[in-house]
Amino acid sequence: MSRKTHEKSVLLAKTYAPVGRCIYCGSSEWSTKQSRKLGDEHIIPEGLGGRLVLPEASCSKCETITSKIELEWLRSGFYTARVQKELGKKKARPPRFLRLQVQRNGRTAWESVPLEKYPAIVVTLLFDKPEILSGCSPVEKVLSGGVAMGILPTFGRLLKPYLDQGAVTFSPPRSTATSEYLGRMLAKIAHSYAVAELGIDGFTPFLTNIILGADTGHLSHYVGGTREIPLASNNVYEIELTTVESAAPHSYLIVTIRLLSDVQGMPEYCVVVGEYCGNAKNHQNNFGTNTQTIKTDF
Numbered sequence: 168m169s170r171k172t173h174e175k176s177v178l179l180a181k182t183y184a185p186v187g188r189c190i191y192c193g194s195s196e197w198s199t200k201q202s203r204k205l206g207d208e209h210i211i212p213e214g215l216g217g218r219l220v221l222p223e224a225s226c227s228k229c230e231t232i233t234s235k236i237e238l239e240w241l242r243s244g245f246y247t248a249r250v251q252k253e254l255g256k257k258k259a260r261p262p263r264f265l266r267l268q269v270q271r272n273g274r275t276a277w278e279s280v281p282l283e284k285y286p287a288i289v290v291t292l293l294f295d296k297p298e299i300l301s302g303c304s305p306v307e308k309v310l311s312g313g314v315a316m317g318i319l320p321t322f323g324r325l326l327k328p329y330l331d332q333g334a335v336t337f338s339p340p341r342s343t344a345t346s347e348y349l350g351r352m353l354a355k356i357a358h359s360y361a362v363a364e365l366g367i368d369g370f371t372p373f374l375t376n377i378i379l380g381a382d383t384g385h386l387s388h389y390v391g392g393t394r395e396i397p398l399a400s401n402n403v404y405e406i407e408l409t410t411v412e413s414a415a416p417h418s419y420l421i422v423t424i425r426l427l428s429d430v431q432g433m434p435e436y437c438v439v440v441g442e443y444c445g446n447a448k449n450h451q452n453n454f455g456t457n458t459q460t461i462k463t464d465f
């Protein structure tokens with residue numbers, strides 16, 4: 168069976184200046200056991216098409232934690248879409264089939280569906296705006312959100328043959344892919360992007376303990392989004408750093424993130440990464456926007 172060819176544009180890659188310190192714990196060593204340079208940080212996970220690299224930015228211990236956070240959602244809610252869109256490292260043998268739960272004549276069974284025929288969706292979460300932006304005091308609680316579904320353009324056409332025969336069930340992300348992991352992944356993306364744009368001493372960070380898992384009770388204070396879903400764009404992701412006036416003496420630094428923003432239905436996230444002590448007016452409240460474009464003919 169021949170595979171449909173995907174026409175991809177060349178992804179823009181950007182490598183920032185090396186940091187030389189772990190951007191999460193401050194260590195200048197990879198590990199106490201092994202002498203080597205600190206690890207490079209992919210700001211947006213490679214598995215979501217990220218090509219923004221912050222060199223020498225993570226120690227071994229923190230890299231283990233951040234990789235685990237990312238994998239939870241990359242292997243669940245984002246999995247089928249990113250495999251079908253061929254995002255991420257080129258594996259020697261990418262999966263050729265994906266599993267779909269199909270009901271026929273009252274019986275439910277898993278079916279292996281060839282990749283090019285799989286009606287892919289993205290399952291993710293929708294959050295309210297970070298509570299710090301409403302001037303609330305930090306309160307310990309679970310980050311809660313609604314479910315958002317991203318629909319690939321081919322979805323309706325590929326789903327129809329199954330609907331003609333019966334019904335299809337889409338499994339929710341695995342139970343370990345929690346709102347906490349999504350929130351911490353967004354915090355990691357936002358924090359590393361702010362360090363890349365402003366330098367590790369360029370702001371007072373709010374999120375390192377949250378990313379490392381030492382303080383997950385305050386995620387909803389700093390991590391959130393908008394309930395209104397923006398229209399899909401041509402970019403595989405969008406990330407932007409801005410400031411907003413705050414009640415505190417300094418401005419808050421905000422990173423807005425859209426993942427798989429070329430998929431209809433994907434929400435916009437908003438992360439308050441820290442306090443900015445410099446003169447934001449010199450930057451016209453906008454430090455940098457990085458988007459990457461990927462064209463597909465799905």
Ligand SMILES: [Zn+2]
Binds near residue numbers: 190192193194226230
């Ligand atoms: Zn570290």
